[in-house]
Amino acid sequence: MALTGKVAVVSGASRGIGRAIAIRLAQEGAKVVIDHPGDDDAALETMSDIQKFGGEAISVKADVSSSPEVEFLFRETLETYHTVDILVNNAGICPFVDWFEVTEDLWDRVHAINLKGAFLCSQYASKIMRDHHHGGRIISISSISALVGGGLQTHYTPTKAGIRSLMQSLAIVLGPYGITCNSILPGSILTDINRDHYADKKILERDVNRIPLGRLGTPDDIAGVAAFLASDDARYITGADILVDGGLFVNLQ
Ligand SMILES: NC(=O)C1=CN([C@@H]2O[C@H](COP(=O)(O)OP(=O)(O)OC[C@H]3O[C@@H](n4cnc5c(N)ncnc54)[C@H](OP(=O)(O)O)[C@@H]3O)[C@@H](O)[C@H]2O)C=CC1
Numbered sequence: 001m002a003l004t005g006k007v008a009v010v011s012g013a014s015r016g017i018g019r020a021i022a023i024r025l026a027q028e029g030a031k032v033v034i035d036h037p038g039d040d041d042a043a044l045e046t047m048s049d050i051q052k053f054g055g056e057a058i059s060v061k062a063d064v065s066s067s068p069e070v071e072f073l074f075r076e077t078l079e080t081y082h083t084v085d086i087l088v089n090n091a092g093i094c095p096f097v098d099w100f101e102v103t104e105d106l107w108d109r110v111h112a113i114n115l116k117g118a119f120l121c122s123q124y125a126s127k128i129m130r131d132h133h134h135g136g137r138i139i140s141i142s143s144i145s146a147l148v149g150g151g152l153q154t155h156y157t158p159t160k161a162g163i164r165s166l167m168q169s170l171a172i173v174l175g176p177y178g179i180t181c182n183s184i185l186p187g188s189i190l191t192d193i194n195r196d197h198y199a200d201k202k203i204l205e206r207d208v209n210r211i212p213l214g215r216l217g218t219p220d221d222i223a224g225v226a227a228f229l230a231s232d233d234a235r236y237i238t239g240a241d242i243l244v245d246g247g248l249f250v251n252l253q
């Protein structure tokens with residue numbers, strides 16, 4: 001198994017893409033820390049999925065937008081598993097809201113969870129990786145939205161562009177410590193984040209018709225790419241981003 005003996009922290013791993021990544025990393029042999037902000041039942045489901053195949057995981061309740069809670073997340077990780085080899089910045093929210101209805105509070109909340117959360121987790125994790133002298137992997141779930149706009153996502157797309165940019169800058173700073181920093185840019189992946197949005201069959205059909213591979217993505221489509229970036233096969237990749245969108249981005253006409 002590619003990740004045997006490694007310790008991975010996955011933020012927002014109670015549902016969706018984060019859950020799929022946590023399970024996949026555990027299948028590859030990593031000990032996984034399932035971060036979640038409050039939904040114990042969902043986090044326990046991720047953990048029991050991992051335990052079913054003999055994988056190792058703990059769950060830690062921590063809101064990534066809060067520095068004390070992120071400190072707690074990494075303290076618990078160190079207490080149980082003694083180090084961190086892999087961080088996946090996945091936690092994120094995307095309420096679909098008309099531009100004229102975007103409030104300052106909503107703008108701040110989305111930025112605090114999506115972008116500041118990635119900053120806090122990356123800084124805590126990279127200090128541990130630096131001090132333990134074993135290198136590491138930071139993998140951030142950005143989005144196709146780092147490259148293109150979204151009419152109902154004016155408060156969200158800047159956070160995804162920011163995460164991609166953060167990984168590029170961190171690749172420079174952390175390369176000398178053997179820590180790679182990369183982004184995954186998913187296209188449209190069916191999860192709870194957009195379930196209501198895609199309940200509208202017209203919107204669903206419009207979006208699927210724009211995807212050359214003919215379907216929305218699944219969380220597993222992203223999890224395999226995260227496992228690759230975490231593996232030794234990706235040792236010379238840093239500052240990069242991988243678009244995983246079924247061809248959506250290139251389909252102009
Ligand atoms: N689905 C898609 O089409 C795409 C998603 N992405 C990105 O992928 C990531 C995962 O999204 P997805 O799986 O679809 O969404 P989900 O809503 O299914 O899952 C989001 C996860 O993030 C957690 N979370 C929310 N707020 C916080 C917080 N403050 N601290 C820690 N964890 C938190 C949620 O926990 P809880 O369950 O307790 O709320 C949940 O586990 C996001 O960053 C999103 O922007 C990018 C491109 C496309």
Ligand SMILES: C[C@H](O)[C@@H]1OC(=O)[C@H](O)[C@@H]1O
Nearest residue numbers: 094143145187188193194
């Ligand atoms: C939540 C959206 O469906 C999803 O999020 C993104 O980052 C992409 O823009 C997709 O639209």
